[in-house]
Amino acid sequence: MQPNIDEFELPGIKVDNWSRRDLPPKELIKGRYIDLEPLSLTRLDEFEQVILLDSLDKNLFKYMPCGPIKTRQHLELMIDSLIKGSEVFFSVIDHESGKAVGLLSLMSIVPEHGTIEIGGVLFSSKMQRSRGSTEAIFLLAQLAMDKLGYRRLEWKCHSENERSKKAALRFGFVYEGLFRNHRVFNQHSRDSLWFSITIDEWPICRQSFEKWLNPDNFDKDGNQIQTLINIRNSIVNK
Template sequence: MTDDSLLDWKPVPPPPRAPLDGRFVRLEPLDAQRHGEDLWLALQGPDSDSALWDYLPYGPFAERSAFDAWLAGKQASDDPLFFTVIDAASKRAVGLLSFLRIAPADGCIEIGHIAFGRAMQRSPASTEAIWLLMRQAMDELGNRRLEWKCNARNARSVRAAERLGFTQEGLFRQHAVIKGQNRDTAWFSIIDGDWPPIREAFVRWLAADNFDELGQQRRRLEEFRES
């Protein structure tokens, strides 16, 4: 049934171009000059993930100059608004992610363009980096809806969305052509009514006592949503 009642709603502010601090990582607005060397090594270096660029609409980059030009273009963009992930221990740039499809009038915003170096993958740092944007979008800015979209064949991204607490809403068939291939897009969201238990689960999962002396989680994020 459609709810046609009027909303007591005012547009939210857009996300600021400002750092966000966590325990494992710090998110800084992308600076191609300061972050470029570290990002090139993390995303394109000899120890990088060969599958990283498979489902992104750009990359991999054969030459550093092309990568630097791409970074400079992303730095200048307000939507997507790119952040560099800085590892708190090493102070090195280890990945990228962004807000995009920013719609303050509707209170809708998306997280995407995620490119994490191999060292970040399947780590508390990767979860916290996304959590920092989720928290800003929902708590600090007051959005009604947070979106996550990915190629339906991208099993890693689908699993990540589900683990983070997003609800799958459907499949947009033949949604785009990316790198000469059809893309069916899997569509996920968190709305403001979903958010409180998801937020609580993140807070409890990220607590220091949920990690052992080797930094391994004691309980999975999903378990905190179930308890």
């Protein structure tokens, strides 16, 4: 006979009316500066121009498990494998050019517990430090937390990847710790840094993203007036 769960005082905070979340749909997500389009090989020529050339010139794949990418054929195989994998990958489409300038995904998806990760981020030099790169993260976070109702949004990176670490903290992810010997990529051991935004923290992060992305936050030359971190701090300290 199974015991009645109500007879026990269970640890943790009770989550009322919880149910398994849906998987992210492979649908177009429209933004102000960029769109997120389900990854496909139709954009291969565009990725060759921005991803492949950046890979050769700027060591773009240094911290990526799928690199380095040195030929068009290798690039095609990589994109095809990402499309067929368990992650939900999107191409980042720049509004001004109408072309793909990067890609990223929702991954490590656990619908029964409501946890999901933004990962596989591969932004070309045309995207880095742009409004579009921040909006791409915001659009996926909004999909996961607001539209699908996940409880925990994760970010993981190589322990030596300072750029990714700084990006996570800028976006509002909270550092949780170091996972030692977490992965083996290209015959090299990887220690991973873990970050997260929980459902309780998300409303402030959402408001911060929205204020930062507003055109009023940029001068006539396109420079930001307030940083994302300063905006978030001002909201917290109200």
